[in-house]
Amino acid sequence: MTLEAPLVKAHWTPVPCDVCSSARQEALGERRYTVSGRTQRFDMRFQDAVCLDCGFVFAARRPDDAFLMAYYRDAHIGHRGGELHFDAEARSAVVRRHVRSGGRVVEVGANDGAFTAILKDQGFEAFGFDPVEADEARDVAKGFAGSGAGAPQADADGVVAYYVLEHVIDPRAWLAELASYLKPGGVLIVEVPNYATHPEDSLNMEHLLHFTPDSLARMLASCGFEMIETPGATVAYGQAAVARKTGEVPPPSPRPDAVQSARMAYRQAAAARQARLDAAVSAASAAKALSQGPETPIYVWGANEYAERAAPLLSKVFKSVTVLDKSPSKVGKAFDGLAEPIAHPDDTQGVDGAIFLVCSPNWNRQIAEEILQRSRPALAVIDAVTGAVLSPSSP
Helix, strand or coil, X not given: CXXXXXXXXXXXXXXXXXXXXXXXXXXXXXXXXXXXXXXXXXXXXXXXXEECCCCCEEECEXXXXXXXXXXXXCXXXXXXXXXXXXXXXXXXXXHHHHCCCCCEEEEECCCCCHHHHHHHHCCCEEEEECCCXXXXXXXXXXXXXXXXXXXXXXXXXXXXXECCHHHCCCHHHHHHHHHHHEEEEXXXXXXXXXXXXXXXXXXXXXXXXXXXXXXXXXXXXXXXXXXXXXXXXCCCCEEEEEEEECCCCCCCCCCXXXXXXXXXXXXXXXXXXXXXXXXXXHHHHHHHHHCCCCCXXXXXXXXXXXXXXXXXXXXXXXXXXXXXXXXXXXXXXXXXXXXXXXXXXXXXXXXXXXXEEECCCCCHHHHHHHHHCCCCXXXXXXXXXXXXXXXXXXX
């Protein structure tokens, strides 16, 4: 019997709006998750609100620094087993447009260092840091922006941060520290989820801040950055911004017109998330219907909340249910409700007649193609996020 990892709880403190500092806010809803790291579980309790003066959506209570630092040190690497999940050429092209050849670039939240390595290969003097302590990040310096530890001060031509700003407790302190890394006239390149177009992706189990293009521009301006480009994002649900350090801060201006659209997006995201979780149940039912009996091997690809929904239901019917994941820090770990630990997809080579449930909101088509290219045919591939059967058995 596998012992359950310890549960870490936080002290949550109320905060005003991060963009305009208003204390006038309206509660939108709550999100509560228990998130598993490599060695511990973390109790996440978000109370979301919209600012009634500017329409910014944010977690109105924040965890203490120690909790968040422990969480990200214990985190799994975000890439799909070393495969880049972003458009690397588009990302580096933006850097090349705004940073001189051979210039110094600091990547904040470098994950496993994949993009920092690309910048080095292109001739930049690149440095990356990240708090995660997983083995895959051994080539990345350890540190948190906003905690006073990290990059050297005031010598960078550019600072890049991809999908980090939405995670931080105090974005103003975080942006101030990033500004301190830059030479005069240096540029900041950030990407964050786009709440206006993809509210459900923004409202995931880690994010505290939910930016529209307008609120991102206002946030950067309030911290002394002038927007100079809004390039295309390098992942489907994101938005990007390039801003120059100026130190000039315009006065805040109200945006009450943004409040109603923020409310609507929150309701739509909540409904979509529930529909996805319900679809995981439908996917389990589809697996039962397509199976050849309880001996059919079942693989659930992706150790996430959709797998958590579907896998225990499948284990009541099938004798062999295994969750797959490409993250080395997840492989071999216990998965709640299952006897078998998380396995790598390569472990399925040579298995006949298996059913796969794929659990990624953004990668299921690619995962399905990878499954179907393997040497042994799958009995069926089912999208556990939508409930759709992507590939029934072939004759």
